Amino acid sequence: MNDSFSRTSPLGVSVALFLVYGAIHLLTGGAYALVAETELNRHEIFFTPAADQTLFGAPPADLLRNDQALVQLRSLTFLVIAAVLVGLAIAELALTWFGLREGRRWALITLAVSGLAMFPFWVLLFRPYLAAGAPLGLFEVQPWIWMEGVLLVPATVLGWVGLGRTDSRAGAPGV
Numbered sequence: 024m025n026d027s028f029s030r031t032s033p034l035g036v037s038v039a040l041f042l043v044y045g046a047i048h049l050l051t052g053g054a055y056a057l058v059a060e061t062e063l064n065r066h067e068i069f070f071t072p073a074a075d076q077t078l079f080g081a082p083p084a085d086l087l088r089n090d091q092a093l094v095q096l097r098s099l100t101f102l103v104i105a106a107v108l109v110g111l112a113i114a115e116l117a118l119t120w121f122g123l124r125e126g127r128r129w130a131l132i133t134l135a136v137s138g139l140a141m142f143p144f145w146v147l148l149f150r151p152y153l154a155a156g157a158p159l160g161l162f163e164v165q166p167w168i169w170m171e172g173v174l175l176v177p178a179t180v181l182g183w184v185g186l187g188r189t190d191s192r193a194g195a196p197g198v
Contacts, residue, residue, distance in 0.1 A: 045116040049113070078151060126186060
């Protein structure tokens with residue numbers, strides 16, 4: 024382990040934030056897998072009922088009650104989201120614990136770039152909702168989407184600061 028690592032240092036806080044970041048993806052992926060084939064949460068398609076109704080033209084509960092093909096598509100989509108989130112979480116947790124905690128700059132860069140790479144896709148996802156005039160405030164968007172921005176920026180900045188301190192103490196490039 025990195026000799027200068029401390030839980031209260033900027034690098035330690037960064038590691039903690041990235042562990043929470045990965046845990047959110049793991050828990051969300053597990054939740055999506057659990058509800059994919061159940062009657063739970065059949066009142067929304069992707070965002071809140073109000074946002075989904077604005078985009079799809081009818082209350083999501085009605086659409087899901089009357090269209091079995093949509094129910095099946097939604098279940099399959101939930102399973103795909105679950106698989107991607109669980110796989111992503113495992114990679115994030117491993118990069119954080121075995122790379123960033125050890126003071127490896129490449130781990131921080133990988134975590135930051137993989138998080139930032141998702142933002143253009145969220146823009147593409149939001150675009151049809153916004154074009155339809157759907158309300159997309161903070162609580163209409165799934166938490167695993169907006170939590171990325173809330174945690175990613177401070178985790179990355181603190182990691183960069185912490186690795187800079189580690190580099191200056193050790194005289195090493197942190198790679």
